[in-house]
Amino acid sequence: MMNRKLLILVIIYGFVFGGLVGLKGEILILAFPFVIYLAVGLFESSGEPELQVERVIEPERALPGIVVNIKVSIKNTGLRPCIVALQDHAHERLEVISGNSRLLAFLAPGQTTELNYDVEGSRGIYLFDYLKVTNLGNDGISESEKCFPTQGQMFVLPHIPQLKRVSIRTRQTKVYSGNIPSRVSGFGTDFYGVREYQPGDPLRYVNWRISARYPDSLYCNEFERERVTDTWLILDGRQRSNLRSGDSELFEHIVLSGAGLAQALIKEGNRVGLLVYGGYLRWTFPGYGKIQREKMLRALAQAKPGDLFIFSDFENLPTRAFPISSQIILISPLHSEDIPVLLKLKARGYAILIISPDPILFENSILSLEDGGNSGLRIANVERQLNLKKLQNAGIRVINWDVSIPFERAVQAPLRNALRIPQPVRQNR
């Protein structure tokens, strides 16, 4: 509003100049209202407004599509009234559904006003760390801006697909009971082998068919002990893997699948960690339970793709952080250069499961090319199938996911059945 001050000054000096040049002192009198206008403005606008700002966000944690209410109460704690324009820092990615995040108010001493509005946003973390207050003064020509710090953050978590069961199988398991077959006999549900009856074995475990064949002794069924395991979810956050189709990004599908897997694995009692591999390494160290689930969902809410040369391929994957023989679940559209790295990882003894959102089908959803009619599409498909085949031949489980199909529907069947490793039947004759 400097132009308003300037206008008044120009008029004052115009009258003074006119009076002096025209040798007419009366013209100077015409400048009086403007001089007094400025003087009163200066007198009234001295000092910043003293405000107390409090913010309430309800709920602080929401899923996409859930409306979040934001209330900011502003109290004039000063001794003078003030005219203030209040503008809340609403992120551009948030859509204001109802109410106003901007307000012009006259606040008498001790008076309180409130900004109350509802927002809806896409996945992410939104920080509300200040309220912009423009003190209009009572004169209206001397404006001053000040940002009052407030506390508040809002998480919009990714949509979480509900997976019933994720069957994984690792060489090593932890000591706690879970759902992962541990290749050790004990209490469980899956048949493991047969051994000679020991005193104290429940009679219902006796294998009567084998006992009848070898009448000198009784034989009991053994079951595979089920334990929890260490699992690392690795999300491919490389910019080169993040294809875009209109408003849709492939990375959003990667995050969504990560959320579904994290929820399902933690629900089964596993110790799960998360790594977003892209422009930065964002770790969520492994842990159990609801707190870990919340940590992971918050990390997924903040995850974004990045472009850093050092992380342009999986060569720099920090494998030392992953316990030997643990389960690694990689969610990536995969590139040809990634195949040797993954084969090396498999050779080191990690159990690897790859959920691969199909980038060719995703990109084709924009181009709408027919498979038979476009040789480029066919070549790309063949190349991808060959790469996936290489991985499968090395013993890596690969699930090729067409992202046009909902994640839970696309992966539920392949994830339910873990690879069965044949176990020898021990006979103790």
Next chain:
Amino acid sequence: MRILTRASWISLSIAGLSLTSGFTSLETWFALPVILIWMVLFMIGWKFNWKWVPGFLLLSGCISVGYICFEGVNILWMMIPISALLVAWDLQCLKLKFDQYPHIENGETITIVHLRRLGYIIGISYLLAIFSQLINLKIAFGFTLLLVLTAFVGLNLIFGKPRTAGS
């Protein structure tokens, strides 16, 4: 908001009428159609809240008043259009400010505070004008120049920098 609009229109009308009377007292009848067209254009701009109109009106009004005074019309009479122009300009700027915000709390109080302040300003201005007409104060040209320079430096110090404060 109604008070604001009404006050703005009333002050604009007073300014227009007093300016017309000033021109007619100069017997510049040939200028009347031009003034009328000018006023109609301003009123259209006023009605449709064109942003440039208030400032331009104030500036052109002040030039007109300066000219009328220079031609010898009574200065106290010409204080009326100057005051009315200032009020109209201030209220229109406030109205434009109100239009920027979807929600205004205590809008009428803000308007009344503005009007009261403008009343004080005009009252003090008139008193000073009358006082300066009563006493025949003569100041030397050099001293006046010194005063102008001092005022210029002082105002420049105050308005030279934008008064913004970040968090």
